Amino acid sequence: MNAPFGHAPSAARIDVHGLAKTYPGPGGGVLAIKNVDLFVEAGEFVTILGPSGCGKSSLLNILAGFEQATGGTALIGGREIHGPRHGQGVVFQDTAALFPWLSVHDNVAFGLMNTRLTRRERDAKVRAALATVGLEQFSGSWPHQLSGGMRQLASIARVLVTESRVLLMDEPFAALDALTRQQMQQKLLHIWQATGVSIVLITHSVDEAIYLGNRVYILTRRPAEVAAELSVDLPYPREVTDSAFNRLKSIALKTLGL
Numbered sequence: 001m002n003a004p005f006g007h008a009p010s011a012a013r014i015d016v017h018g019l020a021k022t023y024p025g026p027g028g029g030v031l032a033i034k035n036v037d038l039f040v041e042a043g044e045f046v047t048i049l050g051p052s053g054c055g056k057s058s059l060l061n062i063l064a065g066f067e068q069a070t071g072g073t074a075l076i077g078g079r080e081i082h083g084p085r086h087g088q089g090v091v092f093q094d095t096a097a098l099f100p101w102l103s104v105h106d107n108v109a110f111g112l113m114n115t116r117l118t119r120r121e122r123d124a125k126v127r128a129a130l131a132t133v134g135l136e137q138f139s140g141s142w143p144h145q146l147s148g149g150m151r152q153l154a155s156i157a158r159v160l161v162t163e164s165r166v167l168l169m170d171e172p173f174a175a176l177d178a179l180t181r182q183q184m185q186q187k188l189l190h191i192w193q194a195t196g197v198s199i200v201l202i203t204h205s206v207d208e209a210i211y212l213g214n215r216v217y218i219l220t221r222r223p224a225e226v227a228a229e230l231s232v233d234l235p236y237p238r239e240v241t242d243s244a245f246n247r248l249k250s251i252a253l254k255t256l257g258l
């Protein structure tokens, strides 16, 4: 696989400046994010690494438009984020995110609800999205008939079907066994290269962050600030045993205080 930036014309840039988030509560509430600056170039794959509870999900939820920042700005494609938008979908850790009463096809088609497509156009888009993630044979299956990894692929297809400009992923493989997780990481790299979408992936795995990202932002303990930004200038597919990989890994571990 080659390095990226054969990005889709629609892939969006993300810019985050001085972002802050305080959740209301007694004693002034919980300061989850103090001051985060970051960017994602159109078509770039950026991973965000941080200790448990540091504010990673809060950051992703702000990018998804599910939560409002209490300070600073967050822009996707140059537009401030005011709420969830078509074309900026999220894949969560929870492999139960699909509707159990809908087939894989209908779960993916759900992403196109409220669009003015004919049934034929919609079905063609669903077929293309399922082919991109390698699930075309499972269109008529029910979610419970799929493995955990396949359910996550279907969740990715549900985002891609909207011709998403960004794919936001919150620990998408954390609930999977180690071998499946590795396979999913490789599949995700193929999906990224096939679509050129901008990806932001949250993880607390140092290996996963360096294996996947063009760049890795490492966050401090709560409240989140950027402790370091690593450029991973290694070709894909990467080797976790490679000495350059391990050099980056020791920088990341040191930054995390591990």
Ligand SMILES: Nc1ncnc2c1ncn2[C@@H]1O[C@H](COP(=O)(O)OP(=O)(O)OP(=O)(O)O)[C@@H](O)[C@H]1O
Pocket: 023, 024, 030, 031, 032, 050, 051, 052, 053, 054, 055, 056, 057, 058, 059, 204, 222
């Ligand atoms: N809706 C909320 N109301 C109040 N506090 C919240 C809310 N959501 C998150 N928090 C708090 O904000 C802090 C950051 O939480 P967040 O889930 O963003 O961290 P995280 O890095 O994603 O954690 P983890 O690695 O455990 O998933 C935590 O102290 C959490 O308890």
